[in-house]
Amino acid sequence: MIMEKIAELFIILILVSVVLNVSSPFIKFAIKLYSFQSLMLAFYILMGAVHFNSINLYGSFAITIIFKVILIPYFLFKTLKKVKMDKEINMYIGIPEAVVFAGSLTLLSNLIAQKIIKTGITFGSFVFTISLATFLIGAMLMITRKTLFSQIIGFLTIDNAIFLAANSITHGMPLLVELGVLFDLFVSILILSLLILNLRRNVAS
Amino acid sequence: MNFNAQHLIIGLIQFIIIVMLAPFFAGFIHKLKQRARGQKGINIFQFYINFNKLLKKELVLSKDATFISNIAPYIVFVTYLIILLMLPAFYRYSLLGISSDVILIAYSLALATFFMTLYAMDHGSAFGGLGASREWFLTVLSEPSLIFIFISLAIFTKQGRITDIFYVIQKGAENAFLTGAGSSTVSVAIPFLLFISLFIVSISENARIPIDNPETHLELTMFHEANILEASGKHLGLYEYGSYLKLTVFLTIMSLILFPYMAVNIYQIPLAFIIYVLKMIILCIFIAGVEIVNPKMRVFRVPNILSVSFILSLIAMILSIRRF
Numbered sequence: 130m131i132m133e134k135i136a137e138l139f140i141i142l143i144l145v146s147v148v149l150n151v152s153s154p155f156i157k158f159a160i161k162l163y164s165f166q167s168l169m170l171a172f173y174i175l176m177g178a179v180h181f182n183s184i185n186l187y188g189s190f191a192i193t194i195i196f197k198v199i200l201i202p203y204f205l206f207k208t209l210k211k212v213k214m215d216k217e218i219n220m221y222i223g224i225p226e227a228v229v230f231a232g233s234l235t236l237l238s239n240l241i242a243q244k245i246i247k248t249g250i251t252f253g254s255f256v257f258t259i260s261l262a263t264f265l266i267g268a269m270l271m272i273t274r275k276t277l278f279s280q281i282i283g284f285l286t287i288d289n290a291i292f293l294a295a296n297s298i299t300h301g302m303p304l305l306v307e308l309g310v311l312f313d314l315f316v317s318i319l320i321l322s323l324l325i326l327n328l329r330r331n332v333a334s
Numbered sequence: 335m336n337f338n339a340q341h342l343i344i345g346l347i348q349f350i351i352i353v354m355l356a357p358f359f360a361g362f363i364h365k366l367k368q369r370a371r372g373q374k375g376i377n378i379f380q381f382y383i384n385f386n387k388l389l390k391k392e393l394v395l396s397k398d399a400t401f402i403s404n405i406a407p408y409i410v411f412v413t414y415l416i417i418l419l420m421l422p423a424f425y426r427y428s429l430l431g432i433s434s435d436v437i438l439i440a441y442s443l444a445l446a447t448f449f450m451t452l453y454a455m456d457h458g459s460a461f462g463g464l465g466a467s468r469e470w471f472l473t474v475l476s477e478p479s480l481i482f483i484f485i486s487l488a489i490f491t492k493q494g495r496i497t498d499i500f501y502v503i504q505k506g507a508e509n510a511f512l513t514g515a516g517s518s519t520v521s522v523a524i525p526f527l528l529f530i531s532l533f534i535v536s537i538s539e540n541a542r543i544p545i546d547n548p549e550t551h552l553e554l555t556m557f558h559e560a561n562i563l564e565a566s567g568k569h570l571g572l573y574e575y576g577s578y579l580k581l582t583v584f585l586t587i588m589s590l591i592l593f594p595y596m597a598v599n600i601y602q603i604p605l606a607f608i609i610y611v612l613k614m615i616i617l618c619i620f621i622a623g624v625e626i627v628n629p630k631m632r633v634f635r636v637p638n639i640l641s642v643s644f645i646l647s648l649i650a651m652i653l654s655i656r657r658f
Binding site for chain 1: 520521522523526527530637638639641642644645646648649652653656
């Protein structure tokens with residue numbers, strides 16, 4: 130029983146970190162928050178692994194820690210240092226409006242999730258709601274921000290949300306699938322950071 | 335008859351103890367901040383001495399002042415006293431516990447702010463109007479989250495009064511701890527969200543550092559101080575004591591969310607009182623730590639952090655609705 134409550138806290142922390150991400154224009158802080166969010170996701174997977182005693186989930190936990198908590202933030206920080214950018218200036222809507230919009234997206238995802246839960250394909254309704262909200266807020270982050278860095282953060286947030294949703298529907302994906310997904314993500318981050326550097330070199334005056 | 339007399343006496347003692355302790359907590363936070371900066375620091379009971387001194391000083395009112403100036407400090411002070419009468423700090427049956435509706439508490443806080451800003455504008459000085467408009471700027475932004483915090487507590491426990499709300503949470507935690515069975519009123523996530531949300535609100539309402547600095551009298555940074563700039567003598571004393579009481583109100587609600595433990599009978603009172611003081615001191619250390627670490631924020635960044643607090647309370651409300 131107490132394990133469930135603590136798992137609930139981890140999931141809530143994922144949503145809280147995304148909301149904080151929307152509320153802050155600082156890119157360094159956003160990368161740190163992404164790392165924290167992935168750590169919380171990893172802890173949630175670990176609790177599932179202990180509960181179901183499945184080797185796949187233990188592997189998934191280790192991969193999440195290595196890739197999402199350490200390697201991707203490390204590369205993003207390295208790129209950030211070269212670009213010398215510290216603040217998101219261009220936004221389509223202001224921060225308070227974006228935060229309130231994120232709240233309404235949470236409400237919306239609660240409504241949608243309750244319809245989906247009635248079909249009986251999920252067993253963690255709470256997890257499903259939070260992952261849907263995280264997904265929508267990540268998409269909003271990609272739409273409302275103009276710099277590539279914030280869009281990468283939004284993309285990574287969406288990826289985390291899908292991970293969480295997959296864990297709420299199944300008892301963990303097969304390890305091979307997860308490894309493939311993470312490797313794809315990692316390569317895409319590398320390409321995007323190269324793109325940022327090249328854009329900076331060619332376009333910036 | 336005997337039973338009710340016991341509630342009456344212990345409720346009164348509880349009220350007097352909280353009111354007497356209020357300047358101590360404010361002084362403790364101040365002392366901690368000064369020691370962290372490397373200063374020697376004030377006497378920890380300095381605010382009692384200040385209050386005593388201010389009561390003896392002469393009262394000066396502006397020639398433009400109307401009757402509002404004469405009644406406003408008393409209304410502000412008494413409003414905070416009434417809210418403290420409702421709160422079950424360490425004894426479950428507080429004196430006004432039967433009428434301690436959460437909406438009433440939220441709007442009593444707004445009433446006190448209303449009369450303080452009226453007082454500020456009544457004197458006809460330019461700073462008063464400036465302070466009043468800034469104070470309302472903050473209050474309007476933080477009030478929705480305060481209301482949502484209270485409403486989500488009410489929905490979570492299906493109770494309306496603040497004494498019943500925390501008693502239900504305490505009972506649920508006790509049952510879960512003793513029997514290990516799950517209960518609908520046990521949660522880690524909802525109190526966590528409410529605590530963070532209420533912490534942000536209390537920092538903004540009590541004029542603490544990331545949002546306002548109560549120690550300066552620089553016109554560019556004044557929020558709370560600009561309202562009481564014209565006050566002197568007894569009025570200033572009442573306002574200062576009122577601000578300590580307001581801090582105590584917020585800290586008490588936060589301590590109840592953090593770890594609700596209220597005495598039900600007379601034998602549990604010593605333990606409950608010790609736990610209450612410990613919780614308050616931990617929260618004071620927490621607030622002082624936040625004040626030391628953070629610089630003062632730009633005024634136009636304040637809506638960002640207050641909107642985060644609003645969304646956190648909204649999420650808590652969604653979660654508590656989902657339990658049905």
